[in-house]
Amino acid sequence: MSPSESCFIRQFSHFAPLSDKDKHLLQTLExxxxxxxxxxxxxxTGDRAGRFGVLSRGWAFSCRYMADGSRQILDIHIPxxxxxxxxxxxxxxxxxxxxLTDGEICYFPHRHLQxxxxxxxxxxxxxxTIAGHHQALLTERLINMARRNAQQxxxxxxxxxxxxxxxxGLYTENRIQLPLSQxxxxxLLGISTVHVSRTFAAFREQGLVxxxxxxxxxxxxxxxxxxxxFDGKYLDGGMSLPSEAPxxxxxA
Numbered sequence: 550m551s552p553s554e555s556c557f558i559r560q561f562s563h564f565a566p567l568s569d570k571d572k573h574l575l576q577t578l579e580x581x582x583x584x585x586x587x588x589x590x591x592x593x594t595g596d597r598a599g600r601f602g603v604l605s606r607g608w609a610f611s612c613r614y615m616a617d618g619s620r621q622i623l624d625i626h627i628p629x630x631x632x633x634x635x636x637x638x639x640x641x642x643x644x645x646x647x648x649l650t651d652g653e654i655c656y657f658p659h660r661h662l663q664x665x666x667x668x669x670x671x672x673x674x675x676x677x678t679i680a681g682h683h684q685a686l687l688t689e690r691l692i693n694m695a696r697r698n699a700q701q702x703x704x705x706x707x708x709x710x711x712x713x714x715x716x717x718g719l720y721t722e723n724r725i726q727l728p729l730s731q732x733x734x735x736x737l738l739g740i741s742t743v744h745v746s747r748t749f750a751a752f753r754e755q756g757l758v759x760x761x762x763x764x765x766x767x768x769x770x771x772x773x774x775x776x777x778x779f780d781g782k783y784l785d786g787g788m789s790l791p792s793e794a795p796x797x798x799x800x801a
Contacts, residue, residue, distance in 0.1 A: 555579060556629030556717040557603050563716045564678050571672055574665050579603055582653040591632070591646040591654060598642050600658045602632040607652015608728050611644040612736070622737035624687065625710070625729070628652075629717045634680050637662070650728045685783040694739040697778075702738040703748045704777035707758065711770060712784050727765045 558575050561567060567575075582605050585591065591602060594613065609626040623644055626632055636643055637659060648654075666673045686709075693705050710727065714720040729737070731745045738745070752758035757773055759766040767773055 555605070556627075556719070557605065557631075558629075559717045560629035561672070561675050561679070564675055564682075565671065568671070571669050574668055574672060578657045578661065578665070579605055579655045581657075582606075582655045585609075585648045585652050585654045587648050587650050589648045591648065592642050593645045594642055596642040598633065598636045598639050600656045601634060601637075601662070602646075603655040603657070604628055604630045604632055605653040605655050607654075608649035608726075609646055609652070609654075610649055610733065610737075611646050613644055620736055622733060624683075624690075625649075625737065627710075627713055627717070628719065631676075631679065634676070635683065649733075682784075689783045690737075694737075699738075699740050699744045699748050700751065701777055702740060703734070703745065703752070704757075704773050705779060706734075706738060707765060707767065708770065708774050708777050708779050709784070711767065712781065723767050723770060725765050725767070726763055727760070728763045 555576065557579055558567065558572055561571075561575060585607065587607075591609065592598075604626050606628055608628075609632065610622055611624040611626065611632070612620045612622050614620045626646070632646055632654075633642075662676070666676075689709075693702050697705060707725075707727075711720055711725050714725050719726070731742045734745045735742045740748075749758065749760055753760075756768060757776065759768075
């Protein structure tokens with residue numbers, strides 16, 4: 550996979566320019582892709598956490614199952630995401646991760662991340678930046694679920710997804726892929742499947758959103774952002790990185 554094809558590298562490039570060395574280091578984390586079919590569980594809550602997963606292709610979701618069998622969808626993973634970064638400091642998995650679509654996952658052990666840190670201060674900063682960005686995204690999702698009405702919730706998630714897909718070059722002509730069932734959307738947004746269906750119907754009548762199977766067409770993205778009352782500060786990227794000076798050995 551060349552750097553120009555990698556959503557993983559595009560994801561990092563959104564936040565800061567990458568040198569050829571940085572791109573090569575990131576590529577080494579995608580050297581061993583494994584096919585993963587839709588519905589496959591990548592890991593479960595309580596499993597040993599000793600590696601990350603780069604989602605090179607396809608979609609996945611993180612969730613937590615309750616004692617009564619219900620579940621809460623915590624995050625939606627798109628191509629280029631590093632899954633499990635938030636579990637770096639833990640010995641066991643905090644959440645279950647399941648593939649939404651067919652795709653490819655590239656696993657690498659935690660120790661490889663330290664090797665990347667040793668080689669590039671830029672990537673060290675960027676991994677922390679992406680971890681912070683992910684935390685901000687989860688915070689916004691909590692606010693979305695707790696404090697917005699059904700139309701705002703769905704509009705906010707759709708516009709957020711549009712922005713994320715645009716970042717990795719997978720958004721064109723006001724259309725995005727959305728391989729989530731109504732039940733998954735309901736679990737993610739904290740509303741019923743009936744509310745999901747009614748909200749899509751209302752958006753269709755208003756000319757805001759047209760859903761066709763696993764694709765969503767958004768004729769006027771600005772109007773959708775207005776419905777969501779979207780404030781994209783939590784998605785803003787960009788960072789000022791110090792130039793990476795060569796290391797010098799100390800002399801006696």
